[in-house]
Amino acid sequence: MANNNSWPYQSDIGKTTHMEADVLVLGGGIAGCMAAIAAARKGQSVILVEKGATKRSGAGGSGCDHWESAATNPCSGVTPEDLVDAMLDDNDGYNNAISHYIECREGWDRLLDIEKMGGKIRDTEDEFKGADFRDEKTKLMFAYDYKNKFTIRIWGTTFKPAMEKELKRLGVKIVDRCMVTSLLTEVGKNGAKCIGATGIHTRTGEFYVFSGKSSIITMSRPARIWLFSSAHPGLCEFRPMTTIGDGHAMGWRAGAEFNMMEKSVRAEFSSAGRSFPPYSAGNNHNTWFPASLVDAEGKEIPYADRDGNILKDVKSRFMPADGQHYFMKGGNIEQAKYEYEGPETLPYDKLKDMGYKLPFYADLSLMPEMERKVIWGMMVGQEGKTNVPVYKNFTEAGFDPEKHVLQCYGVGWTSAEFLPQERQLFGLPGGFMNDWNLMTNIEGLFVGGDSLYASNCFGHAAATGYYAGRKAADYAAKEPVLIPPHQPQVDREMERVYAPLSGDPVQGTSWKELNEAIAKAMQNYCGEIKRDELLQSGVELLERYEREIVPNTYAANPHELVRLLEVFDILTVSQIILHSCLARHQSCEKLEFYRSDDDGKEMAPFIVVRQDGEKVVTREVPLDYAGKIKENYEIYNQDYIAELGKGAEV
Numbered sequence: 171m172a173n174n175n176s177w178p179y180q181s182d183i184g185k186t187t188h189m190e191a192d193v194l195v196l197g198g199g200i201a202g203c204m205a206a207i208a209a210a211r212k213g214q215s216v217i218l219v220e221k222g223a224t225k226r227s228g229a230g231g232s233g234c235d236h237w238e239s240a241a242t243n244p245c246s247g248v249t250p251e252d253l254v255d256a257m258l259d260d261n262d263g264y265n266n267a268i269s270h271y272i273e274c275r276e277g278w279d280r281l282l283d284i285e286k287m288g289g290k291i292r293d294t295e296d297e298f299k300g301a302d303f304r305d306e307k308t309k310l311m312f313a314y315d316y317k318n319k320f321t322i323r324i325w326g327t328t329f330k331p332a333m334e335k336e337l338k339r340l341g342v343k344i345v346d347r348c349m350v351t352s353l354l355t356e357v358g359k360n361g362a363k364c365i366g367a368t369g370i371h372t373r374t375g376e377f378y379v380f381s382g383k384s385s386i387i388t389m390s391r392p393a394r395i396w397l398f399s400s401a402h403p404g405l406c407e408f409r410p411m412t413t414i415g416d417g418h419a420m421g422w423r424a425g426a427e428f429n430m431m432e433k434s435v436r437a438e439f440s441s442a443g444r445s446f447p448p449y450s451a452g453n454n455h456n457t458w459f460p461a462s463l464v465d466a467e468g469k470e471i472p473y474a475d476r477d478g479n480i481l482k483d484v485k486s487r488f489m490p491a492d493g494q495h496y497f498m499k500g501g502n503i504e505q506a507k508y509e510y511e512g513p514e515t516l517p518y519d520k521l522k523d524m525g526y527k528l529p530f531y532a533d534l535s536l537m538p539e540m541e542r543k544v545i546w547g548m549m550v551g552q553e554g555k556t557n558v559p560v561y562k563n564f565t566e567a568g569f570d571p572e573k574h575v576l577q578c579y580g581v582g583w584t585s586a587e588f589l590p591q592e593r594q595l596f597g598l599p600g601g602f603m604n605d606w607n608l609m610t611n612i613e614g615l616f617v618g619g620d621s622l623y624a625s626n627c628f629g630h631a632a633a634t635g636y637y638a639g640r641k642a643a644d645y646a647a648k649e650p651v652l653i654p655p656h657q658p659q660v661d662r663e664m665e666r667v668y669a670p671l672s673g674d675p676v677q678g679t680s681w682k683e684l685n686e687a688i689a690k691a692m693q694n695y696c697g698e699i700k701r702d703e704l705l706q707s708g709v710e711l712l713e714r715y716e717r718e719i720v721p722n723t724y725a726a727n728p729h730e731l732v733r734l735l736e737v738f739d740i741l742t743v744s745q746i747i748l749h750s751c752l753a754r755h756q757s758c759e760k761l762e763f764y765r766s767d768d769d770g771k772e773m774a775p776f777i778v779v780r781q782d783g784e785k786v787v788t789r790e791v792p793l794d795y796a797g798k799i800k801e802n803y804e805i806y807n808q809d810y811i812a813e814l815g816k817g818a819e820v
Contacts, residue, residue, distance in 0.1 A: 176727075177726075177727040177728070177729075179373040179374055179728070180374055181374060181375060181728075182371065182374040182375055182376035183374075183375035183376075183668065183671065183728070184375075184377070184668075185374075185376045185377065186376075186377045186378070186379060186664075187376060187377070187378050187379070188378075188379045188380075188381070189217055189343070189345070189378065189379070189380050189381070190217075190380075190381045190382070190652055191214075191215040191216055191217040191343065191380075191381075191382050192209070192214035192215045192216065192382065192383050192384070192643070192646040192647075193206075193209040193214045193215070193216045193217075193382055193383070193384050193385070193386065193639070193642050193643055193646050194216075194217050194219070194366065194367060194380050194381075194382035194384070194385040194386065195209070195216060195217065195218040195219070195385075195386050195388060195639070196219050196350045196367055196385060196386065196387050196388065196389060196417065197219070197220065197221075197228070197350075197387065197388040197389035197390070197417060197619070197621070198218050198219070198220025198221075198222070198224035198227050198228065198344070198346070198388075199220075199227055199228020199229060199230060199231060199388060199389075199390070199413075199619060199620075199631065200228055200229075200230045200231075200329070200330070200333075200619065200628060200631040200632050200635065201228075201388035201618040201619025201620065201621075201631040201632065201634060201635030201638075202218060202220065202224075202228070202386075202388035202389075202618075202619070202635060203218070203224065203330070203333035203334070203336075203337060203635070204280065204283075204333070204618075204631075204632045204633075204635035204636040204639065205386045205388050205616075205618050205635040205636065205638050205639035205642070206218045206337055206340075206342045206639060207283075207333070207336055207337060207340060207342075207636065207639065208635075208636040208637075208638075208639025208640045208643065209386075209639040209640070209642055209643040209646075210337075210340035210341065210342050211340065212639075212640065212643035212644070212647070213643075213647075214643045214646050214647065215341075215343075216340075216341075216342045216343065217342070217343045217345060217380060217382070218337065218342055218343070218344050218345065219345045219348050219350050219367070219369055219378075219380065220344070220345070220346050220347075220348065221347070221348065221349045221350070221372065221412055221416070221732075222346070222347065222412055223346050223347065224330075224333075224334050224337070224344050224346055225330055225331055225334045226330055226331075227330075227412075228330075228390070228410075228413065229390055229409045229410065229413050229620065229631075230326065230329075230330075230554065230628045230631060231330050231410075231554065232327070232330075232410075232554030232555075232557065232558075233326040233327035233329075233552050233553055233554035233557055234324065234326035234329070234552065234553060234554065234627075234628040235323060235324065235326055235457055235548065235549040235550075235551075235552040235553040235556075236313045236314075236321055236322065236323055236324060236456070236457075236549070236628075237277065237281060237291075237321065237322045237323075237324050237326075237627075237628055237629045238273075238277075238320075238321050238499065238626070238627045238628070238629050238630075239253050239270070239273050239274045239277055239320060239321070239627075239629055239630070240277045240278045240281060240320055240321070240322050240629060241253050241274045241275070241277070241278070241320050242274075242275065242276075242277070242278040242279070243278040243281075243308075243310065243319070243320070243322065244308055245305050245308060245310060245312070245319040246278075246318065246319055246320045247317060247318035247319060247320070247496065248318050248320050248495070248496055250271060250274035250275040250800075251799065251800055252495075252496075253270075253274045253320065254267060254270050254271045254274055254799055256498060256509075256510055257270050259507070259509075260498065260506055260507050260509075260510050261598065261760050262759075262760045263775075263793035263794065264430065264433075264598075264624075264758070264760045264761055264776075264793065265598060265624045266598075266604070266622060266623055266624035266625075267794075267796040267799055268604060268605075268606055268608070268796045268799075269604065269608070269622050269624065269625070269630065269634050270624070270626070270630065271796075271799045271800075271803055272608075272633050272634050272637050272803070273626070273629055273630040273633045273634065275633075275803060276633045276636065276637065277629040277630075277632070277633045279633075279814070280629070280632040280633050280636055281322065281324070281629075281632075283636075284329055284332060284333070284632070287332040287333060287335065287336045288328065288331075288332035288335060289324075289325070289328045289329040289332040289333075290324070290325035290328045291310070291322065291324050291325070292308065292309040292310055292311070293309045293310075293311055294309060296309075298311060298540055298543070298544060300540070301540035301541075301544065302316055302485060302488070302540070303316055303323070303488070303540075303541075303544065305319070310322055311323040311544070313459070313549075314459065314488065314497070314499055314512065315488065315489075315490060315496050315497055315512070316485075316488040316489060317488075317489055317490055317496070318490070318495070318496040320496070321499065323544065323548065323549065324552065324628075325548075325552055326552050326553070326554070326628065327551075327552050327554070327557065345369075345378070347371060347372045347373055348369040348370065348371050348372065348378055349369055349370050349372055349416065349732050349735060349736075350367050350368070350369045350389075350416060350417075350420065351367075351368050351369055351370055351416075351420065351663060351666075351667055351735060352367065352368045352420050352423065352424070352663045353366075353367050353385070353420050353421065353423075353424040353612075353615065354366040354367055354368065354379075354380075354381075354655050354656065354659060354660070355424055355425075355612070355656075355659070356653055356656070357656050358656035358658055358659035360424065360425040360781075360782060360783060361424070361425030361611070361612060361780075361782065362425075362612070362613075363612070363613040363614050363653070364384075364385050364424070364612050364613065364614040364615035365381060365382070365614070365652070365653040365654075365655065366379065366380045366381040366382050366385065366655055367380045367382075367385060367420075368380070368660065368663045368664075368667075370667055370728070370731070370732065370735070371728065372728055372729065372732045373728055373729075374728060375668075375671075375727075375728040375731065377664055377667065377668075379655055379660055381652050381653075381654070381655060382646070382652070383614070383645070383646035383649040383652060384614045384615075384616065384642040384643075384645045384646040384649070385614060385615050385616070385642070386615075386616040386617065386618060386635075386638050386639065386642050387417040387421060387602065387615065387616070387617050387618075387621045388417075388617070388618045388619045388620075388621055388631075388635050388638070389413075389415070389416055389417030389418075389619075389620070389621055390409060390412075390413030390414065390415060390416075390417070390620050390621075391409075391413070391415060391418075391595050391599050391601060391620040391621075391625060392414060392415025392418055392595050392599075392740070392743040393407040393408075393409055393413060393414045393415060393594065393595070394406065394407060394414055394685060394689065394740055395434075395593075395594070395595065395688070395689065395692055395740060395743060395744055395747065396434070396437070396441075396591065396592060396593045396594060396689055396692045396693050396696075397437055397439060397440070397441040397592060397593075397594055397689060398441050398685045398686055398688075398689040399441045399442075399443065400682045400683075400685070400686050401443075402443070403682070403685075405439070406439060406440075406441040407439060407594065408438060408439065408555075408594070408596060412736075413620075414736050414739060414740055415595075415739060415740070415743045416736065416739045417602075417617075417621045418601065418602070418621070418739075418742075418743050418746065419738070419739035419740075419742035419743050420739070421602060421610070421612075421615075421621075422742055422743075422745075422746050422780075422781055423742065423781070424612060424615075425611075425612060425780055425781060425782060426602055426603075426610045426611060426612050426615065426780060427602070427603040427610060427611045427778045427779065427780045428600060428601065428602060428603060428623070428746055428750070428778065428779055428780065429600055429601070429602075429603040429623040429776050429777075429778050429791070430598075430599065430600035430601070430623045430624060430750075430761065430776065431599075431600035431601075431623075431746050431747050431749075431750035431779065432600070432747065432750040432751045432753070432754045432761060432763050432777065433595075433598070433599055433600055433761040433762060433763060434593040434594065434595055434599070434696075434747070434762065434763075435593065435594060435595075435596050435597050435762050436588050436590065436592065436593060436698065436762075437588045437592040437593055437594045437596075438588075438594070438596065439594075440588055440589075440592055441592065441689065442592075445588070450555075450556060450559050450560045456499075457545070457549045457550055457553045457556055458532060458545060458549075458550075460473060460484075460487040460488070460513060460515075461532045461533075461534060461537065461545060462484065462532070462533050462534065462536035462537055463515060463530050463531065463532055463533065463578065464530070464531050464533045464536075464575065465521075465526040465527050465528070465529075465530055465531075466527040466528060466529055466530075467527055469525075469526060470533075470536060471515050471516070471521060471526060471530065472515070472516055473486075473487050473513050473514065473515055473516075474513065474514065474515075474516055475491035475492075475513055476491050476494065476497075476508055476511040476512075476513075477491055477492075479491070481513060484536075484537055484538055484541060485538075486513070487513045488513075489513075491513075494509070496510075497510055497511060497512035497513070498510040498511075498512060499512065529577050529578065530577075530578040531575035531576060531577050531578060532575060532576040532577075532578060533575045534546055534571040534572070534575075534576075535571065535572050535573055535574075535575075542571055542572070545571075546561070546571040564576075589693075590697050590698030590699065591693035591694070591697030591698065592693070593692075593693075593696075593697065593698065598624040598625070598626065599623075599624070599625070600623050600624075600747075600750065601617070601620065601621055601622045601623035601624070601625060602617040602621050602622055602623060603623060603778050603791075604617055604622055604623070606796070606802055606803075606806045607641040607645075607806065608622070608634060608637055608638040608641055609641065609645075611780070614645060614649075616638040616641055616642045616645075617638060618631070618634040618635035618636075618637065618638035618639070619631035619634055619635050622634060640810065667731075667735065668731075669721070669723075670723045670724055670725040670730075670731055670734050671725055671731060673722060673723055673724030673725070674722070674724055675724055675726065677722070677724075678722055678723055678724025679719050679722055679723045679724065680723070680724065680730075680734075681723070681725070681730060681733040681734040681736070681737045682733075684715070684719060684720075684723060684734070684737045684741070685737045685740060687715065687719070688712070688715065688737070688740055688741055688744055691708055691711050691712060691715075691744070692708065692744055692747075694708070695707050695708030695711065695748070696708050696744075696747060696748055696751060698764060699764050699765070699766050700751050700763065700764065700765045700766070700767075701765065701766050701767050702752065702767055705748055705751050705752050706752070708744075708748050709745065709748045709749070709752070712741060712744055712745050712748070713745075715741060716741060720738060720741070746779065749779055749786045750777065750779050751763070753777045753779060753786075753788045754774060754777050755768070755769040755771065755774070756768050756769060756770075756771060756772075756773045756774060758773055774790055775790055775791060775792050775793045776790065776791040776792070776793060776795070777789075777790060777791075778790070778791050
């Protein structure tokens with residue numbers, strides 16, 4: 171069936187706009203906004219390019235209810251070093267020590283920044299006065315570990331509008347509704363200095379060429395690799411539909427290095443329509459932690475500490491166990507080691523043996539008033555993934571947390587049993603390799619937020635984004651002139667981007683068809699258990715898609731074109747994953763990477779991959795390549811530390 175060619179916006183297809191700045195920020199989520207703010211505060215001209223609308227774009231654009239790892243806040247019982255050591259130990263070293271130290275060391279600074287911009291981080295109205303989770307002096311409110319107080323409850327729906335206002339105040343040029351499609355390099359050479367980027371307007375089709383002395387990729391982690399529903403494409407992943415890993419794809423095509431891309435986890439959602447988003451189903455983690463649960467007969471489900479001791483009251487669910495300094499986060503959703511494991515409901519198998527019957531329900535009426543109020547009124551209301559679908563809709567429907575219960579679909583974190591081949595990049599996934607400046611192997615190209623390998627949360631995005639913005643600004647300040655784009659490289663990209671508009675409207679492949687084919691290929695050849703023969707077959711199949719299907723795709727308008735360009739990026743990212751999996755020959759539990767043909771040799775450290783022409787180049791990097799964390803951070807950030815000491819706005 172032919173596509174409908176009607177389109178409500180003017181057509182600027184073929185028109186090219188050139189823009190220049192000292193610093194280019196590619197992606198306008200939490201990390202991108204903070205990167206642009208940091209660079210502008212350093213006196214550099216800045217362009218921020220965002221596929222959606224910056225005011226609400228990105229994975230955290232619609233809100234977030236908690237800010238993790240704020241280790242330097244005035245109430246904290248842990249140090250940045252404590253937390254980073256735990257993050258590394260808990261993952262056997264397979265983590266990003268540099269980015270997470272930045273998160274732990276500077277996260278509180280960024281919260282103070284955001285507060286000055288107009289974001290709300292304290293209970294200034296005394297709504298929760300006297301609550302166990304509230305510090306009366308600072309009016310800060312804490313989640314998870316009430317003793318050590320390093321995770322802060324926030325009014326995250328206020329953050330992005332405040333950031334956008336600050337961007338405008340600082341004179342940052344915001345280019346909304348422009349999908350970045352490629353990186354430009356010096357003389358168009360793979361792996362050479364990054365000198366800019368290209369993009370296409372999602373409504374008009376106008377082509378953009380951006381030039382910058384430095385560039386920062388702050389785009390999302392990849393999605394829709396294994397999971398895709400052609401009927402409901404926005405419901406098959408944890409994050410918004412537009413956040414699909416464009417930055418990873420264009421970085422790969424430019425010769426950037428990637429780390430930990432072989433890691434994937436069993437999904438929290440099913441593309442087959444058998445699951446419900448767990449955030450909207452009363453699960454007992456994160457936003458809901460630790461909500462009281464009851465079974466089908468109204469029996470309350472017990473919580474236990476790491477030693478299996480049954481916790482007698484709600485307050486004890488927020489405290490470390492005897493002999494434990496602190497626990498990492500709500501419950502045990504990431505299978506924390508014993509030392510860091512938090513309070514949790516008993517395992518389902520044990521509950522079943524004890525006579526508890528499904529379905530389970532969240533029963534907030536069993537919680538103390540302030541705990542019930544903070545879960546339902548604030549946490550659920552401030553988390554972007556629960557605000558509208560749960561808090562608003564359920565409240566309007568008459569749900570009363572003082573007397574009604576909310577069904578949990580499944581047990582614990584998951585909302586259904588997922589197949590081994592249903593996977594996603596979640597829980598410290600792979601991404602760009604970085605150094606202490608958050609620069610990639612490509613000179614002038616910096617990364618922050620979910621573009622980094624082992625990215626994590628809202629606070630990590632803000633802290634690393636701001637850090638990358640400082641470093642990119644310093645780099646740009648030392649560059650004497652802008653290097654003009656290599657026109658043949660621009661021409662090739664324009665031809666690639668516009669090609670589907672000339673496709674066959676009847677026989678051409680649509681974006682949904684191609685996305686479905688990629689997802690099926692990844693499920694079949696890169697599921698939970700890896701093997702060389704399967705992985706190689708996957709590589710060959712996706713190369714065939716690239717040769718035979720991509721040139722025969724069709725888009726009727728800029729919207730369909732952008733959707734197709736996204737799927738082309740999904741295809742590229744899938745190839746990165748397959749090549750990374752082929753490069754690791756041993757199973758690794760912490761990477762959730764399992765081989766049936768494990769070679770039995772000593773497990774490799776980080777395996778870093780990049781594309782060089784027709785070849786894929788790999789190298790091994792020691793897990794401790796970051797060196798002494800605190801010492802190296804202070805070597806690389808003397809100016810920032812000095813500014814903090816002077817009380818300057820940083």
